[in-house]
Amino acid sequence: MGDEHEYIFSDEEKDILQEIMNIAFGSASADLGDVIDIYVELSTPDIQVLDVGDIPSYLIERMHFRQKETSIVAQNFWGDFKGSGILVLPNKAGRNLITVLDDDQAGLDTEPIAGQEREVLMEVGNILIGACVGKVCELLETFVTYTPPRVIHDSGNEYDSFVKSFDPSQAAIIMETVFKFQKVDINGLLFIFTNQEAIEWLRKALHNFMESYE
């Protein structure tokens, strides 16, 4: 699959993006500790170029590598850099995060537990996706706007319609990292997908980034 996408993204460009993501995620990890008061460890990101049509099966394969039941938080972002952030967490994560982040938010007392879990997952997903995308954008000297996050459960119609929302004729760059919340012992996966229409811009931004060091 890599060869047919060689024209979209060269190995050199992948290396530059890898380097940028190493810097960005290191910085995001440090700042996240200040923002949510939980140390978040982010692994070295892995980069792949895929057909969008292959994303659903790729996601299923990757999401189920540790646990069968998962919760997904998805959020789109747009600007020069355009795509989606997808956070995959074990189902119990929402409940564990409530206990860590719980601060007597108005309305939480009366909200059923499922609603609270959903809200906490959306908040954490929003912050984590925003931190990683934001740091990449900072290094590439751009900024993006985010749509509200949404929680998708991996059973039933929600996941099916989410999968169908991908345009199979497109190619995407997938940046994947394993994250770990130390205080609550939760780990999961974070994917950042770049839309094909943003790839050309990304390539130029990567070369500009390198030029600033030459």
Place this chain on the structure above:
Amino acid sequence: MIFSQIFDMVNIGIVILDKDLKVCKWNRWMEIHSKIPREKIVGKSVFTFFPDLNTPHFLRNFKSVVTFGNFAFFSQKLHQYLFPFETTEALGTSFRYMRQSCAMGPLRDEKNVIQYAYITVQDVTQLAAYQQKLKDLSIRDPLTKVYNRGYFEKRLEEEFDRYKRYPGTFSIIMQDIDFFKNVNDTYGHQAGDYVLKTFASIIVSNIRKVDIFARYGGEEFCCLLPETEIEAAMNVAEFLRARIESNIFQFRDTPIRITMSQGVAELQEGTVSAKSLLQKADNALYEAKRCGRNQVIRIDSSSQLSIDPPEDTPSPLPQQVNAEDIQAICHETLPTAQRDKSE
């Protein structure tokens, strides 16, 4: 010039905060709804005027906006509002404050460095009122206004899942109005509806807010009592039985008296599903009916056991239970003639 006009003309609130949470801009919409003029609030911390905003949740989101350039979303569904403003809608809503959908985002200087955060405030009271009405329509019984069967079964499943993971228990009471068909036949359906409505309202006013009370169908009701062991549930059921028995349902000039039978069951180790727990309570209710009505019966055992019904009586129990597992609180029963009438 044009942008400053837009800032004051748009029908949403816009606030701009610096990194120290001091108000830098406060548009006309915010002035009008907060009744705080901009000259009074600009330069001061937003917490000076809105101390309830000072929560870890708000600060976490604010920090993520100014640190990462994130956007934060405060939906009315959960947060209801960020700024406590009076409602302007004349929809007769029960909301004390305007429901707001708020968003927060970063603002950068010419060097692309984040210096400020903006907050937009949208009045969604009308939308929230419609949502509330739609929700009520979907989860409440139109006659009695208590929860409907669908909602009860959903909450029962949720409670069952919760108690599977955490220690504790809960009980359910199944209730059925005795000889209700006689009320309809004797006094008419309007009287029957009146009795059902008044019955439901008496029960609601005598249970806790956390209890979930629903019309299960016809003259059958059920109540889920979270964190309640069976002894306490029996006390509640007995109290309700006495309360209904002593009440005079005054329909126009006609006084009507009713009684009810109740079956009680508690979640126990070994209860395999929410449905089986409901079945247990239903079995107890049938037993209460069979034993003469106007009484409360509990089933303790989680296993399905059997009781031999009197030979001349066909068994009313879909699943039979053991005699020693059934405890009844018997009270004065209805006159024999009334008892003999079919329902």
